[in-house]
Amino acid sequence: MHRHGGGIALMAEDRYDPQAVETRWQARWESDGLDQVQVDPTRPPFYALEMYPYPSGDLHMGHIRNYSIGDVIARFYRMRGYNVLHPMGWDSFGLPAENAAIQRGVHPARWTEANIANMRRQLKRMGFSYDWEREVTCSSPDYYRWTQWLFLFLYRRGLAYRKQAPVNWCPECQTVLANEQVVAGRCWRCESPVTRKDLEQWFFRITAYADRLLDDLKLLEGWPERVRAMQEHWIGRSHGAEIHFAVQGTDERLTVFTTRHDTVYGATFMVLAPEHPLVLRLAKGTAQEAAVEEFVERTARLGAEERAGDQVAKEGVFTGGYATNPMTGEPIPIWVANYVLMEYGTGAIQAVPAHDQRDLDFARQYGLPVRVVIQPPGVTLDAETMTEAYDGEGIMVNSGSFDGMPSAAGREAVADYLERHGLGRRATSYRLRDWLVSRQRYWGAPIPIVYCRECGVVPVPEDRLPVLLPPEVDIRPRGMSPLETAPDFVQTSCPHCGRPARRETDTMDTFVDSSWYYLRFCSPKAMDGPFDPAEVSYWMPVHQYTGGIEHAVLHLLYSRFFVKVLHDAGLVRFQEPFRRLLTQGMVTKEGQVMSKSRGNVVPPDEIVEKYGADALRLFILFAAPPEQGWDWPATGVDAVEPMHRYLQRVWRLVQACRPVVTAAGVAGPPAGPDAPGAGEETVALRRQVHRALAKATNDIAERYNFNTAVSALMEMTNALYHYRERVPAGRQDPAALREGLEILLRCLAPFVPHLAEEAWAALGHTESAHRQAWPQADPDLVRAEEVTVVIQVNGRVRDRMTVAAGTSESDLVRLARERERVSAYLRGKSVVQVVTVPDRLVNLVAR
RNA sequence: GCCGGGGUGGGGGAACCGGUAGACCCGACUCACUUAAAAUGAGUUGCCCGGAAGGGCGUGCGGGUUCGAGUCCCGCCCCCGGCACCA
Numbered sequence: 059m060h061r062h063g064g065g066i067a068l069m070a071e072d073r074y075d076p077q078a079v080e081t082r083w084q085a086r087w088e089s090d091g092l093d094q095v096q097v098d099p100t101r102p103p104f105y106a107l108e109m110y111p112y113p114s115g116d117l118h119m120g121h122i123r124n125y126s127i128g129d130v131i132a133r134f135y136r137m138r139g140y141n142v143l144h145p146m147g148w149d150s151f152g153l154p155a156e157n158a159a160i161q162r163g164v165h166p167a168r169w170t171e172a173n174i175a176n177m178r179r180q181l182k183r184m185g186f187s188y189d190w191e192r193e194v195t196c197s198s199p200d201y202y203r204w205t206q207w208l209f210l211f212l213y214r215r216g217l218a219y220r221k222q223a224p225v226n227w228c229p230e231c232q233t234v235l236a237n238e239q240v241v242a243g244r245c246w247r248c249e250s251p252v253t254r255k256d257l258e259q260w261f262f263r264i265t266a267y268a269d270r271l272l273d274d275l276k277l278l279e280g281w282p283e284r285v286r287a288m289q290e291h292w293i294g295r296s297h298g299a300e301i302h303f304a305v306q307g308t309d310e311r312l313t314v315f316t317t318r319h320d321t322v323y324g325a326t327f328m329v330l331a332p333e334h335p336l337v338l339r340l341a342k343g344t345a346q347e348a349a350v351e352e353f354v355e356r357t358a359r360l361g362a363e364e365r366a367g368d369q370v371a372k373e374g375v376f377t378g379g380y381a382t383n384p385m386t387g388e389p390i391p392i393w394v395a396n397y398v399l400m401e402y403g404t405g406a407i408q409a410v411p412a413h414d415q416r417d418l419d420f421a422r423q424y425g426l427p428v429r430v431v432i433q434p435p436g437v438t439l440d441a442e443t444m445t446e447a448y449d450g451e452g453i454m455v456n457s458g459s460f461d462g463m464p465s466a467a468g469r470e471a472v473a474d475y476l477e478r479h480g481l482g483r484r485a486t487s488y489r490l491r492d493w494l495v496s497r498q499r500y501w502g503a504p505i506p507i508v509y510c511r512e513c514g515v516v517p518v519p520e521d522r523l524p525v526l527l528p529p530e531v532d533i534r535p536r537g538m539s540p541l542e543t544a545p546d547f548v549q550t551s552c553p554h555c556g557r558p559a560r561r562e563t564d565t566m567d568t569f570v571d572s573s574w575y576y577l578r579f580c581s582p583k584a585m586d587g588p589f590d591p592a593e594v595s596y597w598m599p600v601h602q603y604t605g606g607i608e609h610a611v612l613h614l615l616y617s618r619f620f621v622k623v624l625h626d627a628g629l630v631r632f633q634e635p636f637r638r639l640l641t642q643g644m645v646t647k648e649g650q651v652m653s654k655s656r657g658n659v660v661p662p663d664e665i666v667e668k669y670g671a672d673a674l675r676l677f678i679l680f681a682a683p684p685e686q687g688w689d690w691p692a693t694g695v696d697a698v699e700p701m702h703r704y705l706q707r708v709w710r711l712v713q714a715c716r717p718v719v720t721a722a723g724v725a726g727p728p729a730g731p732d733a734p735g736a737g738e739e740t741v742a743l744r745r746q747v748h749r750a751l752a753k754a755t756n757d758i759a760e761r762y763n764f765n766t767a768v769s770a771l772m773e774m775t776n777a778l779y780h781y782r783e784r785v786p787a788g789r790q791d792p793a794a795l796r797e798g799l800e801i802l803l804r805c806l807a808p809f810v811p812h813l814a815e816e817a818w819a820a821l822g823h824t825e826s827a828h829r830q831a832w833p834q835a836d837p838d839l840v841r842a843e844e845v846t847v848v849i850q851v852n853g854r855v856r857d858r859m860t861v862a863a864g865t866s867e868s869d870l871v872r873l874a875r876e877r878e879r880v881s882a883y884l885r886g887k888s889v890v891q892v893v894t895v896p897d898r899l900v901n902l903v904a905r
Numbered sequence: 906g907c908c909g910g911g912g913u914g915g916g917g918g919a920a921c922c923g924g925u926a927g928a929c930c931c932g933a934c935u936c937a938c939u940u941a942a943a944a945u946g947a948g949u950u951g952c953c954c955g956g957a958a959g960g961g962c963g964u965g966c967g968g969g970u971u972c973g974a975g976u977c978c979c980g981c982c983c984c985c986g987g988c989a990c991c992a
Binding site for chain 1: 906907908909910911916917918919921924925928929930931944945946947971972973985986987988989990991992
């Protein structure tokens with residue numbers, strides 16, 4: 059055994075210095091325009107997109123993870139010959155800028171600019187390969203002009219409208235919120251309990267696209283199941299029926315929505331939502347009037363959480379009115395209760411306590427009758443004593459001429475009957491509501507609408523866009539739009555008749571900005587429209603979108619809606635914006651979200667300073683598969699150190715091999731596995747290198763398992779290191795070493811672009827490592843020559859043997875039975891069955 | 906409650922189609938180099954019994970299918986994320 063003492067020794071000055079190397083190459087790449095792209099019809103496009111950040115001031119670990127993943131994908135596809143669009147921009151409208159302005163007296167625009175400058179610096183320092191020429195900033199007039207244009211585009215298509223409605227109000231943010239932005243009754247941003255307000259607001263008619271948004275989820279095979287499930291649930295389509303109930307003593311009728319019209323004979327009472335317009339009218343003049351009024355008033359005051367939260371007890375009062383069950387003709391009492399929502403269905407339900415748990419709870423609480431109309435298989439329900447409603451399928455009973463019908467068939471039969479007799483009709487209901495886009499805040503795109511006393515609601519003509527945000531406005535929140543306080547903004551003339559008119563003073567939800575930014579990136583400087591159709595048709599749809607799961611419903615649903623509208627107008631050819639979606643897991647610290655207020659932030663800047671961007675990138679990719687949540691280790695910044703050590707190891711390897719592999723005559727291919735001169739160790743090395751290459755390629759392209767791709771590259775490094783260290787110099791093939799090193803460096807390029815480039819240049823290359831083709835694994839080398847075959851006796855591993863790959867099954871069995879250790883286990887027994895898996899195992903079943 | 910994802914060494918995580926459980930990295934331990942330490946390199950490291958050879962146990966729990974189960978099936982438990990009176 060020969061030993062080299064200190065291994066691959068290096069002089070101190072040869073240490074890899076990430077700070078110097080990384081900044082040097084960043085400057086070089088920038089001046090070379092390495093990452094800039096144009097449409098090129100001769101090459102296949104690949105649009106690699108990561109969700110653009112809100113410019114909060116600093117990159118956090120979630121960004122680093124998101125963008126490191128995206129950068130590997132972008133660089134990988136570039137090396138595979140694709141023309142890769144990889145842009146970055148800023149989701150720069152939004153509340154934090156205003157809050158900072160209020161707290162520190164700095165204008166939101168200035169605050170935003172400063173944050174963008176810092177975060178752009180941080181992104182560049184990470185070496186992400188963005189085409190910065192395409193940077194978009196959605197708070198810039200060049201951008202929001204087109205956001206306004208798109209608002210008008212929706213308006214002209216009847217998809218933007220104004221209505222008076224009860225809306226979610228966040229008292230902390232002093233603005234309204236869309237349903238998607240209310241999480242468990244609280245504001246998604248500040249977590250304050252949301253209250254209700256009755257306001258006239260602008261909405262986008264996303265419900266008109268509910269069916270397509272739902273049905274087309276099936277097309278999104280490249281999306282994670284959980285995201286599709288979340289959207290499916292959010293849209294919440296239910297097929298059922300509307301049934302009309304006549305209100306006794308009036309001409310009124312009450313319509314309910316139900317998915318269980320097969321249970322209509324069991325409807326023993328009705329329940330209305332407290333906001334239902336009929337509630338007060340029904341009670342009027344009855345003994346119940348005062349009680350109903352009191353109840354309605356009391357529930358109206360409550361916020362969403364207190365009103366409809368999980369732990370809120372059901373509560374209601376009898377309205378004094380009766381309806382007629384259209385099937386039985388019986389009078390049934392009409393109640394009002396907190397568990398019925400005005401927003402869903404018709405705001406009224408038929409209560410079938412025997413077959414709906416909520417109705418049963420309510421019926422038991424108030425002593426209302428229970429009637430069994432569906433008989434489950436094998437059990438007999440007792441209406442008097444049952445405490446659990448039976449909501450499954452069964453046989454209809456107590457249901458007149460429908461008795462004996464299975465419930466599924468009964469639904470069809472009842473629906474036919476209702477339709478035939480004008481008592482109701484088949485209907486579909488959705489959870490999805492229209493998207494409320496008005497915001498009573500300053501830092502957003504002004505809604506481009508003017509109100510004229512003569513002409514009414516008048517859109518600002520497209521050629522007068524953008525409607526600019528006035529710079530000097532008192533933005534302190536006061537429950538109304540800050541733009542109200544800017545007379546020069548508010549007072550305008552009607553674009554239609556020229557008379558004095560008022561501008562709309564609300565701004566748009568910032569999710570409108572992000573619903574189309576991916577289109578703008580295709581032609582960021584387009585002057586004639588939000589995007590250039592030719593450029594968009596080359597790049598779109600996005601091939602790979604990477605971002606946080608928190609946008610599973612919000613941003614991803616809104617963007618899908620926008621694309622469908624644009625598609626219908628013939629402006630884009632595709633139906634879906636994002637072909638493949640990768641949602642990376644959250645980075646936490648001690649199980650908690652990293653945040654300044656918690657004081658558990660691991661600052662990327664510090665890591666970059668200490669170990670370099672490459673080490674940080676590699677660390678976060680190596681730690682866990684991208685979809686998985688992951689907790690930053692207790693060692694904090696220093697957790698990255700092992701990756702720094704690995705990069706030093708790669709560098710030492712390259713330095714040590716350099717004189718040998720760059721010597722004259724080494725450029726040719728190494729001797730093949732069958733060449734007479736090829737030493738055993740050399741072939742073994744090449745097998746290891748090519749096998750690791752094949753694994754890394756597959757892990758990146760097919761599985762997005764960057765952690766295992768990195769581990770394959772580490773194994774490749776170890777194989778090269780051991781070859782160089784342990785094989786006697788005379789038997790080392792410099793060409794094989796060179797081949798291995800060059801494969802390694804090209805594979806490392808997407809992960810650690812700076813080190814790869816520096817080492818690539820050190821091997822004498824003058825063209826960038828990032829302009830190289832991704833290496834191809836040689837199938838002859840990937841294929842194993844010798845394999846370890848496991849020998850089992852009765853399913854337990856008892857021995858292993860090394861045989862030539864492809865050894866026949868009969869030979870395998872013969873060889874296995876010859877083994878001493880195996881025969882010891884077989885002594886006194888007879889083999890009754892033999893199972894072989896070629897190249898893997900032999901299992902001898904003996905008794 | 907419903908939907909989605911998990912539970913594997915001291916830690917992060919591998920095992921892709923039912924076929925060598927624990928790749929790779931960290932930590933720990935031993936050794937070399939060093940006056941010493943760091944760095945670097947060589948090695949050991951799932952648990953238990955054993956001096957060793959060797960044997961037994963082992964992927965949340967209980968069953969099952971199979972020559973063979975981390976992987977498939979049935980029934981549970983726990984953790985994370987989403988939704989939550991949606992009729």
